Amino acid sequence: MRKDKVFKIILLLSGFLIVALLSGIFLSLVFSSIPSIKEFGINFLFSKDWDPVNNKFGALPFLIGTLLTSVISLLISIPFSLSISIFLSEILKNKLISNIFQTFVELIAGIPSVIVGLWGLFILAPFMRTLQLKLGIQPIGVGIFTASIILSIMIIPYSASIGKEVISMVPTEVKEGAISLGATEFETLKSVTLPFSFNGIFAGFLLSFGRAFGETMAVTMVIGNSNKIPDSIFSPGQTMASLIANEFTEATTKLYTSSLIEIGLILFIVSMLINILGRLIIRRFKF
Amino acid sequence: MENIILKIINLNAYYGNQKVLKNVDLEIYENRVTTILGPSGCGKTTLIRCINRLHELSPGARIEGQILLKGEDLYQIEPMIVRQKIGMVFQKPNPFPTMTIYDNVIAGYILSGIKLSKEEKDKIVEESLIKSGLWDEVKENLFKKGTFLSGGQQQRLCIARALAMKPEILLLDEPTSALDPVATSVIEELIIELKKSVTTVLVTHNIGQAGRVSDYTAFFYLGELVEFGKTTEMFTVPKSKKTEEYLIGKIG
Ligand SMILES: Nc1ncnc2c1ncn2[C@@H]1O[C@H](COP(=O)(O)OP(=O)(O)OP(=O)(O)O)[C@@H](O)[C@H]1O
Numbered sequence: 174m175r176k177d178k179v180f181k182i183i184l185l186l187s188g189f190l191i192v193a194l195l196s197g198i199f200l201s202l203v204f205s206s207i208p209s210i211k212e213f214g215i216n217f218l219f220s221k222d223w224d225p226v227n228n229k230f231g232a233l234p235f236l237i238g239t240l241l242t243s244v245i246s247l248l249i250s251i252p253f254s255l256s257i258s259i260f261l262s263e264i265l266k267n268k269l270i271s272n273i274f275q276t277f278v279e280l281i282a283g284i285p286s287v288i289v290g291l292w293g294l295f296i297l298a299p300f301m302r303t304l305q306l307k308l309g310i311q312p313i314g315v316g317i318f319t320a321s322i323i324l325s326i327m328i329i330p331y332s333a334s335i336g337k338e339v340i341s342m343v344p345t346e347v348k349e350g351a352i353s354l355g356a357t358e359f360e361t362l363k364s365v366t367l368p369f370s371f372n373g374i375f376a377g378f379l380l381s382f383g384r385a386f387g388e389t390m391a392v393t394m395v396i397g398n399s400n401k402i403p404d405s406i407f408s409p410g411q412t413m414a415s416l417i418a419n420e421f422t423e424a425t426t427k428l429y430t431s432s433l434i435e436i437g438l439i440l441f442i443v444s445m446l447i448n449i450l451g452r453l454i455i456r457r458f459k460f
Numbered sequence: 461m462e463n464i465i466l467k468i469i470n471l472n473a474y475y476g477n478q479k480v481l482k483n484v485d486l487e488i489y490e491n492r493v494t495t496i497l498g499p500s501g502c503g504k505t506t507l508i509r510c511i512n513r514l515h516e517l518s519p520g521a522r523i524e525g526q527i528l529l530k531g532e533d534l535y536q537i538e539p540m541i542v543r544q545k546i547g548m549v550f551q552k553p554n555p556f557p558t559m560t561i562y563d564n565v566i567a568g569y570i571l572s573g574i575k576l577s578k579e580e581k582d583k584i585v586e587e588s589l590i591k592s593g594l595w596d597e598v599k600e601n602l603f604k605k606g607t608f609l610s611g612g613q614q615q616r617l618c619i620a621r622a623l624a625m626k627p628e629i630l631l632l633d634e635p636t637s638a639l640d641p642v643a644t645s646v647i648e649e650l651i652i653e654l655k656k657s658v659t660t661v662l663v664t665h666n667i668g669q670a671g672r673v674s675d676y677t678a679f680f681y682l683g684e685l686v687e688f689g690k691t692t693e694m695f696t697v698p699k700s701k702k703t704e705e706y707l708i709g710k711i712g
């Protein structure tokens with residue numbers, strides 16, 4: 174009886190701690206952003222000048238860089254993770270082999286991002302350079318597109334694994350209902366199984382989009398770190414996360430630091446929203 | 461004299477090494493209701509899944525023997541064609557949750573990409589829903605999702621969906637086991653009504669139901685066909701001791 178109570182209190186306290194931690198981070202981000210918010214107001218989001226020397230800060234290039242890399246990486250990842258999740262849930266009839274495959278897919282997600290970044294820097298970037306030479310583009314190697322490829326490799330395991338779960342949850346009776354009407358397995362997949370699991374698959378993509386949005390290390394290593402608005406998807410650029418990682422140690426003035434933190438605040442809020450939305454959709458799908 | 465529509469010859473069915481149907485010989489008569497009766501696990505579902513070739517989808521499943529539909533070997537025909545000719549209704553109502561009632565009825569055509577004109581579709585939907593006794597209840601709501609219906613209505617929607625393909629045989633696997641008594645008697649009346657247009661094979665646990673709706677009964681025990689005959693005769697004077705024991709509730 175007493176032990177039970179103690180246990181409950183510990184659980185309750187740790188629950189509170191998590192909530193306190195989260196709100197603490199959020200509040201300290203808000204407080205530290207105040208100087209920058211006061212100075213630039215809403216213009217912070219629309220100005221493309223990032224000029225520490227003259228104490229002028231605008232987030233537009235990084236908003237664009239973040240959106241570009243995460244959207245492109247999402248687009249690259251969709252066909253792959255969709256095929257992987259269909260393959261694992263519907264084509265591989267053998268549960269054991271399917272689970273082994275899934276473990277491999279999830280192991281990819283466990284690779285430290287600095288290692289993925291290294292691979293991107295030493296293997297992918299030179300390859301991109303050759304490609305760009307052939308295409309007659311300025312051969313830089315690193316840049317928005319290279320970062321997007323790296324990101325897509327990092328997020329495919331997430332959406333593929335969620336996709337596999339939700340596709341496996343489609344009841345056998347419903348699928349057999351389609352087969353019993355003379356549908357082929359492909360027709361069943363296309364018109365019954367995938368529509369049934371659409372929301373869950375969508376949520377999986379949303380969550381992986383959230384990952385791409387905030388991923389820092391690997392992106393910082395291959396994006397080229399240019400604070401200008403990229404003029405093509407092959408140009409070097411900067412995301413919100415890579416900017417913070419790159420410049421935090423250099424931020425000497427109060428306004429500079431505050432501007433970086435405001436970017437962190439934006440990143441925090443957007444990532445939170447994406448995550449909450451994704452989770453809500455998945456929850457609704459399960460019940 | 462009855463017309464044989466389906467002839468099952470020396471059928472064995474397996475899951476891996478487990479033999480669940482043993483040397484089954486059975487004839488199904490046209491425009492009659494035939495009940496497959498027997499205790500749980502005796503192979504009733506397996507038998508009807510052999511008839512529309514769903515059995516072969518289970519891992520490790522295979523069959524030996526022959527099933528002839530109007531003299532034609534089912535296992536020499538494309539399975540998709542077989543399943544369009546032999547409709548099935550499952551134990552648990554399984555309308556397609558992402559489709560409207562209207563689309564559920566013509567789902568067989570939609571899934572296989574068979575193009576129909578608007579008039580043809582409307583006609584099939586109305587006819588099938590009338591046949592399954594659902595028309596009056598849903599005609600105002602044809603474009604709502606089928607999952608809003610009650611369990612009994614969902615099951616009749618599934619019957620309509622099967623009838624829409626104009627099948628020669630309708631397989632019903634314990635269609636009322638998930639339903640309340642009122643919904644059950646509606647479906648039982650429907651089965652009797654449907655005899656005019658389709659041959660029905662009904663799997664049931666419910667001896668009363670077999671007595672009320674079926675013309676013929678096949679009694680199975682441990683994967684073997686024990687007895688086949690007119691339902692009225694079998695229920696009054698069963699030939700086999702096993703059948704008698706089952707009918708008076710000693711086994712099963
Ligand atoms: N997918 C499967 N894989 C392996 N064995 C199976 C499978 N489906 C059924 N069986 C086995 O085959 C036998 C016959 O099963 P079947 O479902 O045909 O029985 P049933 O008469 O329909 O029973 P019930 O009245 O409970 O529905 C059972 O012993 C069952 O365990």
Ligand SMILES: [Mg+2]
Pocket residue numbers: 504505506633
């Ligand atoms: Mg059964």
